Amino acid sequence: MTSPEFDFWYALNNTEVVLPPSGRLETFGNTVVNYYLLAEQMDDTNEIRIREGRVEAYRPQIITPSNLEQASLEGFGSEAGQYMDWLKQHLEDLVILKYGFMVKKEESREFTVHDTLPVVVDRVRTEVKQKNDPLSAVLVGVESPWEVCLMKLMVDIMQKSVMANVADMQKKNLLPMDPAQSERLKRLEIEDDFKKAARDASLTKPLGQKLLKYGMFNEYEDRYFALIRSR
Secondary structure, eight states: OOSHHHHHHHHHHTOEEEEOOSSOOOSSSOEEEEEEEEEEETTEEEEEEEEEEEEEEOOOOOOOGGGGGGOOEESOOHHHHHHHHHHHHTGGGOGGGGSOOOEEEEEEEEEEEESOHHHHHHHHHHHHHHTTOTTEEEEEEOSTTHHHHHHHHHHHHHHHHHHHHHHHHHHTTOOOOOHHHHHHHHHHHHHHHHHHHHHOGGGHHHHHHHHHHTTOHHHHHHHHHHHHHTO
């Protein structure tokens, strides 16, 4: 249970983004994401470590699977590097890596508060919401290795940004795409829209319209109406 592999999967399985950014990553410039990471201390359930800082995602670079090694990390520890290695081995499951990314962690501050985790989460989430920053995120993770929690956050954001990033690149003829790639990206977009509609009922109708537009309504029909019935 003390092996690096256990730490890696333990961090991934115990990371929850409780307030995701409403904005997306820039296509032709760098993006700074402000994070608030809460971790309950193992030896005291009423002691919460809060880390506040920034992660800078650099402008997406178009790369091929053969030179994926160009994608790198700056400022992250070895555990986050293991996560990157795992992502490289599962390239087909992460479209964003087909044009790579680099991130740079900039730690700001950390402090400890004494209260229950749900109370602290609610307080921090409310405070961050009031800032109206579309690139702020609140997540609950682990004390060690907490950097893996940040990596998971960034990968989640990149997956949600990929459709818009690719569309921007295609408009400038920077990213030609074959039909299979286009189909895969559409399905990623639909999956993300289903998740959003599950949280916000007002997004259910736009989801249905998109399914019709993409010619996928019959394929997702049962799931779509199940979503409606769940209301």
